[in-house]
Amino acid sequence: MPELPESDAARRKIADHCLNRTIEGFTLGEVSHVELPSEAEREQLVETQFSATRRHGKYIFAGRKGGPWLHVHLGMSGSFRIYDEGEDAPDYARLTVEFEGGRRLAFRDPRKFGAVALVPDVDDFIAGKGLGPDAMTIGDNAFASAIGATRGAIKSALLNQRKLAGVGNLWSDETLYRCGIMPDVRACDLDTGAVGQLHRTMQDIMGVVIEKNADYSQLPRDWLIHNRTDGADCPRCGGTITKKTVGGRTAYHCPDHQEGA
DNA sequence: TGATATGTTTTACT
């Protein structure tokens, strides 16, 4: 489920398996309603190599210095699959990059909410999207000014990609759960200490998910992720996990140990 | 069968 940590794990697949190999071509799957690079854009990449990857928030990039970069957003259900020529292509492959030596990189996207595009400059792209600072590298002061001053719900602030890039529904719930803060508390009602704790906790949680390569089965048992179901027992306090809608998103939380400001 | 889903964008208000 792609948020920042899942996007980073996906980026790493490219970094680990697809760099410095000449791109020979592309294969398209069933592509209606999926944003993909045009034939002319794909042609610009043929005979070139990816030499580096980047990630900002949930946006992944692969390219080389000076050249156009391939940008990928995984949307709701996107993923990458690395395989070699002769192996079965995965289901729902929308765009497959063919490298020399038979290496394949498939962009899978069952629900077609993802996007792949060619961008001339990564920084310009990020600026053009209006994305806020990356959630894993933002500093304490920048976090406090981006989030702490918001008048709306803290959960909505964390999810706002213009304020902070990378946090999605799952990890915003996990962060608030660990901090003991109700998702619908107004961000500006949190004291300085709580905002600082939120910053540290958010980075700690997503850092662990990145470290575990986004394999949820390796995450600690007392995390909300394993019990994110209406009516489940809260593994931290014995309360009951409950859902409510905050800012149009479903917010799972424990009313017993998550409190208002 | 119907409800729900990890995300983004757009539009229309307040």
Next chain:
DNA sequence: CAGTAAAACATATC
């Protein structure tokens, strides 16, 4: 400008 709310996007799964 800041924020809220709803709808739309396409499809798989519970």
